[in-house]
Amino acid sequence: MTDSITIGSLAQAAAVNVETIRYYQRRGLISEPVKPLGGHRRYPREAVKRVRFIKRAQNLGFTLAEVSGLLALDDGQSCRDTRRLAERKLAVIEARLADLTRMRKLLKGLIAECESGKRPRSCPIIATLSAGA
Numbered sequence: 001m002t003d004s005i006t007i008g009s010l011a012q013a014a015a016v017n018v019e020t021i022r023y024y025q026r027r028g029l030i031s032e033p034v035k036p037l038g039g040h041r042r043y044p045r046e047a048v049k050r051v052r053f054i055k056r057a058q059n060l061g062f063t064l065a066e067v068s069g070l071l072a073l074d075d076g077q078s079c080r081d082t083r084r085l086a087e088r089k090l091a092v093i094e095a096r097l098a099d100l101t102r103m104r105k106l107l108k109g110l111i112a113e114c115e116s117g118k119r120p121r122s123c124p125i126i127a128t129l130s131a132g133a
Helices: 007-014 018-026 046-059 064-072 079-116 124-131
Strands: none
Touching (some): 018 046, 046 064
């Protein structure tokens, strides 16, 4: 069994496509191995874990810039720093949720006005959107 894998095998093992691997390389999130003369680049098997880490972090809402910071943190010594980063991310997510909740409430109200038929000549959604124009 070999200690290295091709980009296709890396992508398959990490459940991403090859272009994702290349993009992560361009962003500096994973190293691009040296291409041997006449051969294909080979990635260490540990690269699978790194790509999965990146995807999991993205699924939690971290940007690639933030993921880069997470990757730079040492696992045991930087728990406090990691926690601060996660707390900041949570605050951003909570602010977004508050905005989305406000938008949802407003849209539901506008839809209800449309359905009520109280304003047959003027659509409340169009009127609301036009008010700031």
